[in-house]
Amino acid sequence: MNHSMINASVSMQALQQKLDVLSHNIANVNTAGYKRRDASFQDILTSVSNQPAPFERSGRLTPLGLPQGWGAKIGQIELNLEQGALKATGNPFDLGIEGNGLFEVETDSVDADGNPTIAWTRDGSFKLSVIPGNAEGLHLTTQEGYRLRGAGDQPIVVPINSEITVAEDGWVFARNAANPESVPAPVGQLKLMRAVRPQILINAGSNLFGLPAGVDAAGVLDTIDAASNNVNEQTKIAVRQGFIEQSNVNLTDEMTELVALQRAYQMNARAITSSDTLMSLANNLRT
Numbered sequence: 001m002n003h004s005m006i007n008a009s010v011s012m013q014a015l016q017q018k019l020d021v022l023s024h025n026i027a028n029v030n031t032a033g034y035k036r037r038d039a040s041f042q043d044i045l046t047s048v049s050n051q052p053a054p055f056e057r058s059g060r061l062t063p064l065g066l067p068q069g070w071g072a073k074i075g076q077i078e079l080n081l082e083q084g085a086l087k088a089t090g091n092p093f094d095l096g097i098e099g100n101g102l103f104e105v106e107t108d109s110v111d112a113d114g115n116p117t118i119a120w121t122r123d124g125s126f127k128l129s130v131i132p133g134n135a136e137g138l139h140l141t142t143q144e145g146y147r148l149r150g151a152g153d154q155p156i157v158v159p160i161n162s163e164i165t166v167a168e169d170g171w172v173f174a175r176n177a178a179n180p181e182s183v184p185a186p187v188g189q190l191k192l193m194r195a196v197r198p199q200i201l202i203n204a205g206s207n208l209f210g211l212p213a214g215v216d217a218a219g220v221l222d223t224i225d226a227a228s229n230n231v232n233e234q235t236k237i238a239v240r241q242g243f244i245e246q247s248n249v250n251l252t253d254e255m256t257e258l259v260a261l262q263r264a265y266q267m268n269a270r271a272i273t274s275s276d277t278l279m280s281l282a283n284n285l286r287t
Helices: 003-027 251-283
Strands: 037-043 046-049 066-069 072-079 086-088 095-098 102-110 116-121 126-131 134-142 157-159 162-166 171-176 185-189 192-195 202-205 208-210 221-223 238-241 243-245
Touching (some): 003 072, 086 095, 157 171
Antiparallel strands (some): 116 208, 126 134, 202 208
């Protein structure tokens, strides 16, 4: 197999991987809190072939060696946490995050120590779920039933027949719905995390982010507290009740990139066809 065929076939595999990333982004254009992923390419290998000595001439400005590429591969698939638009819903259980923050939830699976597996999300469409054996309280959960964690690493429990109010710093207050004059009481503060190294986060399903096996959350995610959150207004993270964050996928940009990707894939496919044609001609030559 000649160099051009190797180069084209290897590059087509990388283009197919990026096509999968684009397809996933486009499929989730209407998914609340979805964050698009960006794939970047890098060269696999570039070798230099030595040219014959007669090519060496005084005054030559170009390199004597002949560089030969061997295609490209996906260098990195990075999570883009750019802010999505906040859409007003009027639902008190819909919470949108303004800034680089994540809600922390407990999934149904457990780790090696028997503790619930932790995941993170930007999808703030929450609801109240029944607590087995507890007739007086409800858990604040995701639509899939995953418990939303509070600042003390404990689930948020809301009393039965309560109306909730969520402050921008994540404090949740509950008021007796049967008594409009009752004073709202705090039931917990949402645990918010800031992604320091978002490229480490992986897709855990159900619009959740997780960590690869063996990777600790320290250094990847930081807990947001009042002291650090109020230092800079530009990086401040706030919770907006009654809003849902939309996907940050720009369909126009994704379709434009898709067209360019298809053209690159087509060009490499033609390169393989041309290489095959030339090899056939060479094999059929008669002396």
